Amino acid sequence: MALAHPSRRPEPGDAEVSVNPLYTREPPRISKNELPATGLDPELAYQIVHDELMLDGNARLNLATFVTTWMEPQADRLMVECFDKNMIDKDEYPRTADLEARCVRMLAGLWNAPSPMDAPGCSTTGSSEACMLAGLALKRRWKHRGGTGTPNIVMGVNVQVCWEKFANYWDVEMRLVPMEGDRYHLTAEEAVARCDENTIGVVAILGSTFDGSYEPVADICAALDNLHSESGLDIPVHVDGASGAMIAPFLDPDMVWDFRLPRVASINTSGHKYGLVYPGVGWVVWRDADALPEDLVFKVNYLGGDMPTFALNFSRPGSQVATQYYNFIRLGFDGYQRVQQACRDVATWLAGEIAALGPFTLLTRGDELPVFAFTVAEGHPFSVFDVSTAMRTEGWLIPAYTFPANRTDLAALRIVVRNGFSRDLAEIMLTSLRRVLEILAKQDAPKQGPAAASFAHGA
Structure with a gap:
C-alpha cells in the first residue's frame, strides 16, 4: 500500500527544526569572506567548519613539525x-x-x-x-x-x-x-x-x-x-x-x-x-x-x-x-627522560633503516635532537622534492628544503620524531617510503625542484 503524501506543506520555520537531516539545513550559499546577515544552527555551523578542516593534513603524520600533536x-x-x-x-x-x-x-x-x-x-x-x-x-x-x-x-x-x-x-x-x-x-x-x-x-x-x-x-x-x-x-x-x-x-x-x-x-x-x-x-x-x-x-x-x-x-x-x-608533575624527571629517550631511539633506528635503503645519504642520525636530515645520493632519477611530494600522496608530510648560505646547493629531507610517533608508525612510514621509491626509480630524471617545496624554516 502506497504511503499518502502529507497534505501540509513545509512552513518557513521548519528549516530550523533540529530533527531535519543536517545537510538539508545548509543554505544554498554560505558567506566566506563577509559577515553573514543571519546566523546558522550551531551543529550546522560546526559541521561546515569541521568538513573544511578535514582537508588539512593529519597532524600525527606531520613529520615536519616540532610541535606537540598528542597529549593525554x-x-x-x-x-x-x-x-x-x-x-x-x-x-x-x-x-x-x-x-x-x-x-x-x-x-x-x-x-x-x-x-x-x-x-x-x-x-x-x-x-x-x-x-x-x-x-x-x-x-x-x-x-x-x-x-x-x-x-x-x-x-x-x-x-x-x-x-x-x-x-x-x-x-x-x-x-x-x-x-x-x-x-x-x-x-x-x-x-x-x-x-x-x-x-x-x-x-x-x-x-x-x-x-x-x-x-x-x-x-x-x-x-x-x-x-x-x-x-x-x-x-x-x-x-x-x-x-x-x-x-x-x-x-x-x-x-x-x-x-x-x-x-x-x-x-x-x-x-x-x-x-x-x-x-x-x-x-x-x-x-x-x-x-x-x-x-x-x-x-x-x-x-x-x-x-x-x-x-x-x-x-x-x-x-x-x-x-x-x-x-x-605527571612525568617528573624520570618520565620526561623515558619519553625523550623513546623519541631518540625511534629516530636513530629510523635513520639507520633509511640509510640502508640505498638512495639516501644521512647528514645527521637523530642522536642529538630526535631529528635527522638526509639527502638523495647522486645518480638517482629523483630529487628530495620528488620524494616529499610522493610521500604526501601516502599521507606523510616530510619536508624537503635547501640549506642557507653558503650551502644553497644542498637539498635535504628532514624527519622530526615527537612523542606519539611510535616505532610502529615509523615502520608504517618506512613501508610507504619503500613503495614510493619503487615508483620514483622508474623516472628518467628528477621532476621536482626547490620550487615544489611547501616548507620553510621560518614557518
Whole structure:
C-alpha cells in the first residue's frame, strides 16, 4: 500500500527544526569572506567548519613539525577548563599565576641556575616571543654598559626566523655565520671572529632545525672568555633551546651547555615542542636578576593587583601553562627522560633503516635532537622534492628544503620524531617510503625542484 503524501506543506520555520537531516539545513550559499546577515544552527555551523578542516593534513603524520600533536586525555580536559582564564589577570587567577611561577622555578633548576628560586623568567606565546625578550635584555644590558654605536648580534645562519624579526624590529645588525662545507652551524671560532664592542650577545642554538644538531655552547663560551681576557669585551650568550633545552637535560646530562657556564645569560625553550604541550607556549629564564635589566620590567596595576610583567603579548589563555605544570608533575624527571629517550631511539633506528635503503645519504642520525636530515645520493632519477611530494600522496608530510648560505646547493629531507610517533608508525612510514621509491626509480630524471617545496624554516 502506497504511503499518502502529507497534505501540509513545509512552513518557513521548519528549516530550523533540529530533527531535519543536517545537510538539508545548509543554505544554498554560505558567506566566506563577509559577515553573514543571519546566523546558522550551531551543529550546522560546526559541521561546515569541521568538513573544511578535514582537508588539512593529519597532524600525527606531520613529520615536519616540532610541535606537540598528542597529549593525554587528562591534559586535554585541563586545557578546556582553562581556556577562559586570561593569564594576564594574575589577581583574578592567582593559582594559574602561581603555576606559571612554579614552572619557571622548575626550568631554572633543570638548567642549573645559581638560585632557581630567584631566577627571573616567564611564559610566552612560544619561543619566538621568548627569543625577542631575551634579545631585548641583551640589547638593554649592552646599552647600560655604555654601548653607543649600532648594536649587533652574532649567530649562525641556521637560526629560526624569529631572530631576523628581532633584529629588524629593534634595529640590531645581524651578523650571520654562513654554512661552509660540512659545517652546518655556528662554531666558536666563527662566532668570536664577528664580535666587537657593539656586539650585544652571541646566540647558540641547542638543536638546529636544519639537521637536529647541537651547537657547541661550551666551546663558544670558552672562546668568549678568552676574548674577554684579551680585549676586555664581555659578551654574554643566549641559548636558544627551543627544542634541545627539553632534550639535553634528560638525555645528555654530562654535556655542559646551560647556566653552569657563567657566560650564559638566558635560555629559552618551547613548551609546545619537547615540553610536550599543545601550542602555543614558550619559556624564557635568566640566570639571575642582573641578567634581566630592571628597567625592562613593568609594574602594572591591573584589575586591582600590582604585578611585574615583561612580555610582548598581554591577554592569552592559561590553558598551556596549566598543562605544562601538569606534564611536569605527571612525568617528573624520570618520565620526561623515558619519553625523550623513546623519541631518540625511534629516530636513530629510523635513520639507520633509511640509510640502508640505498638512495639516501644521512647528514645527521637523530642522536642529538630526535631529528635527522638526509639527502638523495647522486645518480638517482629523483630529487628530495620528488620524494616529499610522493610521500604526501601516502599521507606523510616530510619536508624537503635547501640549506642557507653558503650551502644553497644542498637539498635535504628532514624527519622530526615527537612523542606519539611510535616505532610502529615509523615502520608504517618506512613501508610507504619503500613503495614510493619503487615508483620514483622508474623516472628518467628528477621532476621536482626547490620550487615544489611547501616548507620553510621560518614557518
